[in-house]
Amino acid sequence: MKLITAIIKPxxxxxxxxxxxxxDVQGLTVSEVxxxxxxxxxxxxxxxxxxxxxxxxxxxIEAAVSDDLLERALEAIQQSARTGKVGDGKIFVSSLEQxxxxxxxxxDADAL
Numbered sequence: 289m290k291l292i293t294a295i296i297k298p299x300x301x302x303x304x305x306x307x308x309x310x311x312d313v314q315g316l317t318v319s320e321v322x323x324x325x326x327x328x329x330x331x332x333x334x335x336x337x338x339x340x341x342x343x344x345x346x347x348x349i350e351a352a353v354s355d356d357l358l359e360r361a362l363e364a365i366q367q368s369a370r371t372g373k374v375g376d377g378k379i380f381v382s383s384l385e386q387x388x389x390x391x392x393x394x395x396d397a398d399a400l
Contacts, residue, residue: 289384289396290358294349295323296369296377301347307368308351311360314400317350326374346377352384354397 296304298320305316322343353361362379370376389399 289387289400290353290355291382291384292349292351292353292358292361292365293380293382294351294365294369294377295321295346295379296349296365297371297375298345298347300369300371301349303368304349304365307364308361311357311364313351313353313357313361313364315351319348319350321346321348325378344375352387352400354400 294304301318308316323346324342324344349365351361358381362381365379387396387399388394392399
């Protein structure tokens with residue numbers, strides 16, 4: 289079992305959600321986050337004054353998947369989130385030691 293954490297551009301959320309649903313990823317957790325990577329923010333002009341926006345709005349998606357679904361999920365996220373421009377985001381994969389469904393007490397793959 290793996291935990292996929294993807295940081296993507298906000299307007300790509302629906303595309304990524306649909307791509308993951310198409311390969312039967314059962315659930316997602318989505319958070320609005322702020323951050324920067326290589327693009328290091330940008331400058332904007334507001335009422336004649338220039339200011340730097342260091343932390344850009346992003347979306348963080350978390351999905352727990354079985355090992356056999358991992359590669360398909362990664363490909364689905366990459367294909368649906370890619371714009372080809374700086375700031376498309378990152379995907380992190382972590383191992384899950386144990387998963388418990390609170391309602392039923394199911395464990396591990398059964399809980400996904």
